[in-house]
Amino acid sequence: MRPFIQLLHFGYHQAMSCLFPVAIFGTLALSSVIELPFMHRYDAILLILLAVQYLMVRSGLETLDELKVICVFHVIGLLLEIYKVGMGSWSYPEPGLTKLFGVPLYSGFMYASVASYMCQVWRRLRMDMTGWPGLAAAGLLGGAIYLNFFTHHYIPDFRWWLTALVLIVFWKTWIIYRVRSSTYRMPLTLAFVIVGFFIWLAENIATFFNAWKYPDQHQAWQLVSFSKISSWFLLVIISVIIVAQLKHVKADRVNRGS
Structure with missing residues (x-):
């Protein structure tokens, strides 16, 4: 009975952490069938x-610090969208x-929703990490991953080399999370894969509701390529690096002030 109760609590916190992504997909679904004249x-x-963002902050579901992280991701995502649309990727x-340059400003929120989930689940499950490689290694790797999204149109795609580097840099890093009074842990790279897979599922839902279209979806909708999971895997890493580093910085400030 206790494992079932633990699973219910875990599922509840996961669902609450997904409020903003659910709001995005709900809006996409409704707007695809309801036309505003x-x-x-x-x-x-x-x-x-x-x-939705305003209401989440006003209600306390999201903190101001979390909103700042979301804004950062909105800008990061929007810049990537502008570039990719300009290159004809979608x-x-x-x-x-x-x-802006053919990209609706709401698109940045789809990236920001990943940050919203990360921040929310970190707080709700009282997460921590062991074996964090530090700002230098994590920051350089995150920067290289983000840069590769731009440069692979002109030079070879290094995503698989970067994936190997992720396994090396984070091989000692574990996520610690808490459900009620129990503490659990999992390898950080496994968390990357799980979240990346679910974002790929969400991407299929988004394209089905015409949030955007890949070139092979203009005639009729079809499943997004499984290869996109690797792209989301790498994008999740950027999200975790930024969120985790900000959490570490905030924790250090609190410790120095106490």
């Missing part, structure tokens, strides 16, 4: 997601007033 769909999505074919 006075506003473009992309513009309506942006306004709704801004309102497109946003619908009209909108809040589009």
Whole structure:
């Protein structure tokens, strides 16, 4: 009976941590079947997601520190979207007033939702890490991963080399998380894979509701390539590196102040 209760508590915290991603997919689904005669769909999505963020902060579901992290990821994601759309990797074919270089501003929220989940689950499950490689190693690796998303259009794609580096750099790193009074742990790289897989599932839902389209989806929707899991795996690493480093910095400040 106790394992079942633990699983329920774990599932509850996971579900609460996914509130913002659920809001995004709910908005995408509704906006795909409900047409607003006075506003473009992309513009309506942006306004709704801004309102959701405001309500989450006002209600205490999200802290101001977490909102700052989300804003950082929104900018990181938007820059990547602008570049990828410019390269023809995917497109946003619908009209909108809040589009920048062909990319709707709401798109950054899809990256920010990953950060929202990371921040929320970290706080709710009272997470910590052991064997963290430090800012130098983690930061350089995260920077190289992000840069590779841009450079692989011109030079060879180093994602598999970077994946091997991830396994080397983080092979001693474990996530510690707590459910009620019990403490559990798992390898950080395993967490990368699990989250990356679920983001890939979410990506299939998003493209089904026309959040964006890959070139092979313009005639008819089809499953996103399994190879995209590796891309999300690497993107999750960037998210974790930034969130974890900010958590470490904040913890150090609290310890010095106490």
